[in-house]
Amino acid sequence: MEELIKGILSFRDERDWKSFHTPENLAKSIMIEAGELLENFQWDNSFDKDKVMEELADVMIYCVLMADSIDADIIKIMESKLKKNSVKYPVEKSKGNSKKYTEFD
The missing domain is CATH 1.10.287.1080 (MazG-like)
Structure with a gap:
């Protein structure tokens, strides 16, 4: 890259x-x-x-x-965003689900 x-x-x-x-x-x-x-x-x-x-x-x-x-280091900012998204979209709530994280129960 x-x-x-x-x-x-x-x-x-x-x-x-x-x-x-x-x-x-x-x-x-x-x-x-x-x-x-x-x-x-x-x-x-x-x-x-x-x-x-x-x-x-x-x-x-x-x-x-x-x-x-x-x-901005493009690799670092993408890694950082991926980490944030993994918190907002945990597998157990988001797998197979297209809802936004604010719509999770």
């Missing part, structure tokens, strides 16, 4: 794009790409897997760039 992150940042830096990658611009870009991902499912549940993977990659790349722009 670390090599992939370095590759993404290197791609950006080789093109001198960092000055355009403000947190605000990157948040917008994430949403735009997420919309393009969602567009693949607009009218039914059939989809072109290659197109979906392209858009998913764009979303993930922009997320890596966002983490860099706010000086």
Whole structure:
């Protein structure tokens, strides 16, 4: 994962794009790409897997760039969030259940 992150940042830096990658611009870009991902499912549940993977990659790349722009270690923040979610969604209450943790008994 670390090599992939370095590759993404290197791609950006080789093109001198960092000055355009403000947190605000990157948040917008994430949403735009997420919309393009969602567009693949607009009218039914059939989809072109290659197109979906392209858009998913764009979303993930922009997320890596966002983490860099706010000086966040993307691996650490995902690990931290996963730990928080494991507390909010214990297996015994959430297994096979799509309810939000605030709806648990």
